[in-house]
Amino acid sequence: MRSSQRAAVIGSGPNGLAAAVTLARAGVPVTVFEAMDTLGGGARTLSHVAPGVVHDVCSAIHPMALATGFFREFELTKRIGFVIPDASFAHPLDGAAGDRAAVAYRDLARTATELGRDGAAYARLYGPILQRLEGTLDLALGGALLRWPRDPLAAIALGARTLEQGSPVWNARFREELAPALVSGVAAHNIGPMPGLAAAGVAFVLGALAHASGWPVPVGGSQAISDALAADLLAHGGKIELGRTVTNLSELADFDVKLFDTSARGLAEIAGDALPAGYRRRLARFRYGNAAAKVDLVLDGPIPWRDARVAEAPTVHLGGSRAEIAAAERDVARGRHAARPYVLLAQPAAFDEGRNPPGVHAVTSYTHVPRGSTVDVTETVLAQIERFAPGARDRITAVRATTAAELGRENLNYVAGDFSAGQVSVRQLLARPVLAREPWKTPADGVYLCSSSTAPGPGVHGLSGWYAARAALAREYGQTAPALGLGH
Incomplete structure (x- = not known):
């Protein structure tokens, strides 16, 4: 049954698309507005480092894709392919650990x-x-x-x-050092x-999740997840408008219900006085955390890890011992750039061999930096890779660095480079972005927040969008959540 009340979703990240799919499946006419020319937000795969070579722009490995409620309901594993390695992540060490790595296997x-x-x-x-x-x-x-x-x-x-x-x-x-480092990584x-x-x-x-369903690699890159969501949306009558920036709520006057896959700050800027002053003050108190800076690489072969078992894992945590990682994170919390930072590296080439040309290894990595940083972290990141994989530099054929400030400009949800769309702390897990039983509903009629700035927080899980859409269906349409599987 089609509803006469139209819905707009602002933003096409995984949460925005999850919200749109849920509404469209319930018969709601829904349009997604995306400011960029490509959809997917943090779950996109682009050729932006070297011609003909693709990298994931943010999320690359997806622990939540197999285990969370929305993607299970959506039957994501029947729509796209995943490779699930026996090793979920690895953590190489040196020094007292004797150049060994700790490896988290599914077993x-x-x-x-x-x-x-x-x-x-x-x-x-x-x-x-x-x-x-x-x-x-x-x-x-x-x-x-x-x-x-x-x-x-x-x-x-x-x-x-x-x-x-x-x-x-x-x-x-x-x-010893191996187990605590594995947990800290x-x-x-x-x-x-x-x-x-x-x-x-x-x-x-x-x-x-690493020891249960594993940390899977989506075949073709993270874009495959976004494309599967978009295909389902279109199949159920939804629309997507790319390159469409929404700056004021008045632009959405033709829509009865609006769901914002934006940061809490972005919602406040667009909705303005349509939100009560008290609610705007609470949004203003919502804190953003420190940031990420990226280094994407193209290599002419696999990274030559000193411990060969590290190549068995799609995700690698670099930074040394638990004490070293804690020291690096303290530096960032104090507004400093760590000399030996924590680095998260994804190496999907060995698990998705058809994604790029033979012999080409696309590697994504990021490290933590103070919010708004304009520092190019290429050298410190490469030093950490070389520390555990001597000779890795010699295999690099192309590099692209993205500072935290640039990351925030490329994706407005990542305020000053905070890709979590809000600091993840105990306080802000309870009040994300405000303390409420339904944190997705705002006091403005028909206006909802469905991004990582709301519960349950960051990650490619679609849950914030799913929960927001379910709340909107109940409140605005008097409907329960629809079935999402392929058979419906």
Whole structure:
């Protein structure tokens, strides 16, 4: 049944497309407005480093694509191909660790066996969370946190471990360097001081997925996810307008319902006085975190990792020991550029061989920097790669650096280079962007926020858009969420 109330979605990132698909499936006439000439936001794949070679512009490896509610409902794995390596991520070390790497395999027992003396402690850290993974994901990704957990035992297991790894006693269970470095490498996906509760929570959600469904590589790049969402939207009567920047709510006067896949700041700028003054003040208090700066590479062969097992993982965390990563993150929190920074590197070539020409290895990487930084971090990033892969520089044929300031200009949701669209802290997980049972609904009639600036936060999961669209369907259309699978 088609509705007469039209909806507009501003922004075509994964959350915006998830919202649009949900509305279109319910019979709502929906149009997506995207300021860029390509759709997908942080889930795009472009040739911007060397002719004929494609790189993911932001997200490259997708731990949440197989496990979260929206993509499971959408049956994403039936629409595009994924390669799921046995190794989810790797963390090379040197010095006292003896040039060894820690590797997180989907098999927790194998991971523990290769971690030496700390293997059993690592298994005890993640084991109870894996046993209650559905409850853990519901607690962390189920939308607003202002509710009783559906699985209290999962909440207890996650809470106890988050308190441990987010506090100064985080090393109490470990005796060597491999296991704590492995945990810290995934925790550092959250840009912020370590130890910290938010970082520890990220370590357990993403780490548990590494040992469950794995960290998959989408065949063809992240763009495949966006294209699958867009295809479904168009198939159900939706429209997409590229190169269309919306600067004022008055431009959307023909639409009854508006969903913003923008930062909280972007919503405030576009909606202006249509939002009550009190709500605008609360949005103004919403804090943005520190930033990322990117270095994309083209190589004429694989990275020559000193420990060959690192090549088995699509994601590599560089930065050395737990203490070194914590020191680098402290520098960034204090507004400084770390001399030996944490670097997150994605190397999909060995897992998606048809994406680029034979022999060409496209590598994406980013490091953490103070918000708004204009510093080109190419040399510090290459130094960290070379540290664990001597000779890697000799294989590089092209480089493209993107500063944090440039990242913020390329994608307006990434305020000053903060690709999380808002600092990820305990406070801002509870109030994202405001403290409310339905944080996606604004006080303005028919206006919703559906980006990573709202619950459950950053990541390519589509959940913020899905939850916002479901709230809009209930409030504005009196409908329940539609089925999203291929058979509907």
